[in-house]
Amino acid sequence: MLKGPLCTVRHLLTADLNTFIALVNDLPSRGDHFSSHFKSPEQMRKEFLQTGFVTEDSELFVIEDRAHHIVGVITHFKSRTPICREIGYRLFDAALAGRGYVSEATRLLVDHLFRVYQYHRLELLTAPENIASVRVAEKCGFQPEGLLRQAFFINGHYCDVSVHSLLRPEWERLHAPLSMLARM
Template identity: 80%
Template sequence: MLKGSKCTVRHLLTADLNTFIALVNDLPSRGDYFSTQFKSPETLRKEFAQTSFVTEDSELFVIEDQHHHIVGVITHFKSRTPVTREIGYRLFDPALAGQGYVSEACRLLVDHLFRTQTYHRLELLTAPENKASVRVAEKCGFSAEGVLRESFFINGHYQSVQLFSLLRPEWQATRR
């Protein structure tokens, strides 16, 4: 588990499963940047029983506030090259936006990945108009590289995404 001053980033526990399923499948909380497709509760339970949402290709964590409530999710997963990992995140309750949960969770995960793995590059992809997500990337030291035009099909239309990256030497320079 990764502990910060605002939140804890940890693996999902069996005791969390029903709450997690309800949160992850809450369509209104997804907003404009997440697909409205969702997995059935039984499919999620089966996947959790098999892998606990941790494989070589991806690892899922929940973001927990100081009162032990799950407020979001953060994950890292296989990217285009073996030296690169992509990070994704979602805050479940829009009313919690701007309170620093996702920024702190992202910093904790970035530090963990660079300290424990050999990855050279971490990436974040976000809709350019998703100002909150762009701000998380910037606060965590990621640099904008460009826009991948109409590269995702979400909720019936193509969306462009902005690519951000953080290289190991850049991360190391901020840790000195």
């Protein structure tokens, strides 16, 4: 469990499963940047029972507010190379946008991944017009790298994708002042 002042990032519990499935399958909350494909509740329950949504290839966490309500999801998963992981996130309620939940959850997960694993590079792929998601990447220290033209097919349209990355040395520089203060 990763705790910050605004939210907690934790694994999904059995008691959360019905609520989580309803939130994931709520089409209006997906906006323009997520696929409108439903996930089968039975298949999700089966996968949860088998893996808890944690495998070598991916790990799913819920984002929980201080009142213990699930407000979003954040995950990391296998990318193109073994030294890299991609991070994805989704806020379930647009009314909560701009409150810092996703930024804090992303920072917590980034810190965890670089402290616990030997990954050298983390990536965020966003729709270029998804200003909120691009802003999360920037606030968390990710650097823009470029555009993958028509790399995603979402809701019947090919979409461009912006690539942002954060390298371990960049993350270490961001945390150097904190580690220096801890030694004093």
